[in-house]
Amino acid sequence: GKPEGSPEMLKWKDRGTTKNLQEVILGRCYNYVMARHSELGDKDCLKIWESLKEAFIYKNPCNITSEDYQPLMELASHPIPCNKSLFWSKTNDLAHRYTKSNQNFFTLEDTLLGYMADRVSWCGDPSAPGINYESCPKRSECESNPVSVFWKLASKMFAEAACGVVQVMLNGSIEAGAFKSSSIFGSIEIFNLNPDKVSAVHVWLMHDIGGPQSESCSGYSIKRLRSILEERNFQITCEDNYRPVQLLQCVHNPEHTDCRLCT
Numbered sequence: 605g606k607p608e609g610s611p612e613m614l615k616w617k618d619r620g621t622t623k624n625l626q627e628v629i630l631g632r633c634y635n636y637v638m639a640r641h642s643e644l645g646d647k648d649c650l651k652i653w654e655s656l657k658e659a660f661i662y663k664n665p666c667n668i669t670s671e672d673y674q675p676l677m678e679l680a681s682h683p684i685p686c687n688k689s690l691f692w693s694k695t696n697d698l699a700h701r702y703t704k705s706n707q708n709f710f711t712l713e714d715t716l717l718g719y720m721a722d723r724v725s726w727c728g729d730p731s732a733p734g735i736n737y738e739s740c741p742k743r744s745e746c747e748s749n750p751v752s753v754f755w756k757l758a759s760k761m762f763a764e765a766a767c768g769v770v771q772v773m774l775n776g777s778i779e780a781g782a783f784k785s786s787s788i789f790g791s792i793e794i795f796n797l798n799p800d801k802v803s804a805v806h807v808w809l810m811h812d813i814g815g816p817q818s819e820s821c822s823g824y825s826i827k828r829l830r831s832i833l834e835e836r837n838f839q840i841t842c843e844d845n846y847r848p849v850q851l852l853q854c855v856h857n858p859e860h861t862d863c864r865l866c867t
């Protein structure tokens with residue numbers, strides 16, 4: 605027979621569907637619902653799993669649309685309290701460490717939808733069993749793959765649901781600039797904030813401890829973000845190295861000068 609799992613027989617370039625996807629999604633769903641029962645109302649995890657499965661099973665993994673996810677979005681979405689939404693771009697790890705230590709803020713991964721899908725992969729195949737566990741398409745192979753379409757839609761809904769003051773954590777150590785218009789934050793989230801519900805955007809511009817500070821709040825890409833947001837009638841503030849987040853970075857770099865109490 606064929607040599608199993610040898611790279612040359614893989615159809616796509618990204619990793620395949622997560623093993624035991626059903627159990628992982630169901631387990632995470634029950635876990636989330638149990639911990640936050642009061643705020644969530646009734647959520648049917650079995651129905652949620654089935655609507656995720658129906659979105660991609662037996663389908664060509666390059667032809668997924670937002671409509672495929674509509675039932676899932678309706679079943680799994682829930683409101684987020686005003687002033688608590690935290691967006692991020694190129695600060696995945698730090699942003700999530702921060703919301704874990706400070707229960708006051710929600711990233712998309714702190715909502716039911718994002719929590720279930722975090723670091724999980726899935727895609728379909730027209731032939732049986734309808735799920736491809738070997739490989740899935742990368743974004744460079746096709747834009748309309750199940751995982752990319754999911755995150756774009758979930759990000760859009762997360763932004764639409766925000767109210768009050770919202771926060772965004774950006775990475776000031778990136779050479780190309782902290783704000784990128786092609787990122788999900790720059791291309792989807794900022795354009796789906798509702799000016800009737802959101803008053804202001806607070807930028808936390810973090811740079812790596814000991815790393816370069818390629819950009820500060822007066823930098824070029826932040827100026828572009830500022831003009832986009834002001835054009836849309838949001839107030840914007842920017843803070844370099846917001847101290848509550850920097851203290852979390854300092855846990856791993858306690859001796860660094862940026863981490864000393866008196867500077």
Ligand code: N1C
Nearest residue numbers: 691692693694695696712713755759762787788789790
């Ligand atoms: O493209 P990005 O960042 O600006 O996207 C981040 C932005 C956040 O504010 C989230 O609300 O968009 C949302 N989001 C996720 O929550 C998320 N979890 C995992 C967007 N993408 C997410 N991923 C995966 O990381 C997904 O595969 C996407 O393509 C990357 C984007 O990361 P980025 O470039 O650092």
